[in-house]
Amino acid sequence: MNTLVWGGYSRISDDSEDERLGVKRQREDIEEGITKLGGVFSEELLFEENDTSAFKKRKVKIRDEYGEERYVWRVIRPVWAEAMRALRSGKINALMVYDLDRLARDPRDLEDAIDAVVYHGAKIVSAASSGINLETSDGQAWARVMVAMANKSSADTARRVKRSHLSRAREGTPLGGSRPFGYLPDKVTHDPVEAPLIRQAVEDLLNGASMRSIAERWEAMGVKTVRGKPWDRSVIRSLLSNPRLAGWRVHQGKIAVDKNGNPVRLVHPAALAALDECGKPTRVKNPIGGEPIEPLLDQDTFDRLQAVLVRPDNRKRKPRRGAHQYLLSGIMRCATCQAVMYGNYTGKTKSGAERYVYGCQGTSADKHTVAISGHGVDAFMTEAILKHLAETSFEKPEVSFSGDERLGQIREAITELMAAHREGQLSGAIVFPQVQQLEEEQHKLEAARSEFIRETSGPSTIEITPEGWEGMSTDKRRAVFGTLIEAILVKPATVRGTTLDTSRLEVIWRR
Ligand SMILES: [Zn+2]
Structure with missing residues (x-):
């Protein structure tokens, strides 16, 4: 009989239920489980994974079994992958996991585990009472059903949490989690020390101070982030560009909007509580009525601050190289989903000229591909804009804003x-x-x-002639397009071919 070399695998994901379960308890049960089966538990062969979801997927590039390199969505668990490698390579030939739920929540991961058992003769056992048997087809089928159910349960929870976060955002109430810098743990009351620090920093920035100098001053004062980390320019930037400072409720990095599309103010959560007939706190029907918090900065200051934050010396990094190198990048829009289209380099022509397309891939929820030849559209639109300039007398708008x-x-x-x-x-x-x-x-x-x-303040387009256009930089030409054209919508191609089908284009001129 061959001897079993045991490894153990434990996993803690980031949700609180799992935190309670605890890595310690998993470890104890794994050790006990191995000992009970007459095996030897070894600390070195315990694969412990912390704060890792067995459900959430990430986009990664792989080379598949057909040799194709492509992007796929996978649950990423490095320690788990190491444990599987150890099983396949024979470094260990038995693995004790706490239960099936720790082993896998994604059917693909389970299949890998089954393969390790079937093709590499590995043994996978669970310490908890609900036994795993991946050696028989009955046991495999049972495990597949259980993982499918666990996967559904994770998906349900994720959906509920997402929906609840959205409701909270629409109400304007703050969420759980750590407090934002500048506020007390209730997330709405100004912190007596940090709030004045923010205001002072903003004043200094508006007077020309650099973000680096603010970071250095705070470091010298021993001011730390709420997680106890030091400040640098990028951390200060994310602090100062958050619209929460101006009293807005922020959801997924943007100002939250209510059902009618209106921006939502951050409100006092206490204002939402009303008492029911028994005197218990309850939630009022129209939570929008919660009293808005006092903003740390007024809107005007916040707006001026944003202008300062994008000044070149304060920018975290230069804009992505080539992000706007194509004439109509950002002006072209996909007619299917309205998304802005950028130029994508697609190679060189035989004569060595650069080939590119403006394209939209849609989103994971709405996949579609719309692409149009960059050279074709650029030439067509250049002709159109020069014709437009020749025919219309362009008047500069009044200097003062009517509003x-x-x-x-x-x-x-x-x-x-x-x-x-x-x-x-x-x-x-x-x-x-x-x-x-x-x-x-x-x-x-x-x-x-x-x-x-x-x-x-854009370029005057009155003087532009075909000769003048020739001598203009792409940036200047882009500015002319931006001044005269709102957008160019591109419909999907109906026939395949290399000739530009201009009926796919809809040009929206500015009035
Ligand atoms: Zn699209």
Whole structure:
């Protein structure tokens, strides 16, 4: 009889239930399980994986069994992979896992484990009472069913959590987890030490200080991030570019929007609690009515700050090289999903010229491929824009923005309403919906204003002639396109071929 060399595998994922289960308990049970079967437990052969999901997938590049290199979505567990390698190579020939659930939650991982048993003669045993037997077809079928169910349960949980996060975002209430820098653990009250630090840093940045100098000053003062880590430029950037500072509820890196598409203010969670008839706290029907928190920075300061953060000396890194090297990158849009299309290099022609296409791959939820020849579209659109410039007299828009007066009125109205509320003349129920509405209008106007400034400060297109166009840089040409054209929509190809089908293009001129 051949001797068994035992290894053990334990895994802790990041959810709290698993934390309670604990790596210690898994380890004890694995050791006990091995000993009970007359084996020898060895610390060195215990494969322990921490904070690793057996469910979540990541995109990775592989070379498959047909030699094709491609991107696939896989559960990534490096320690698990090492344990499987050890089994296949014969470094160990038996593996004790806590239970089937620790072993695999992804059918593909289970298949690998079954292969190790079937083709490499490995033994896989579970320490928990629910035995695993991957040696018989009955046992394999049972394991496949159990893993399928565990996988569904993970998927259900992930969906529930995602949905609940979305609801919370729409309500404007903060989530669990660690507090943001500048706030107390309730995530809405300003921290008496950190909030003034942020305000001072912002003032200094607006006065020309660099992010590096802020990071250095905070380091010297012994100020750490909430996780106790040191500051650097990129950490300061992510802190200062978070719209939460201006009182917005942020969801997945962007300002959350409610069901009607309006931006959501961060609100006091306490404001959501109301008492039911038994005197127990309950949630109010319309949580949007929760009182907005006092922003750490006013909107104007926050906006000016964002402009400072993108200054070249404050940029984390240069924009991706070549991201905009093609004439119509970012101006072309996919007619199917409206996504912006960028130029993609596809090789060289026989004469050595660069070949490229503008393309859209869709998303994982909505896969589609739309691609159009870069040279073809660029030439066609260049001709179109020169024709347009020859035919229309281009007038520069007025210098002042028409919404300036209204913007002033809105700011005043908000100030008055808030003052009336502070002095107790008007209740929050009356003031906040009004303020919110005003702020929505304000943001729309401000967006229109920056657009206006962008356009009016753009290149004058009056003087452009075909000869002048020849001498222009791609950047300048792009600016002309941006000034005159809102977007160029591209429909999917209906026939295969190399000639440009211009009926696929829909040009949306700016008015
Ligand atoms: Zn698309």
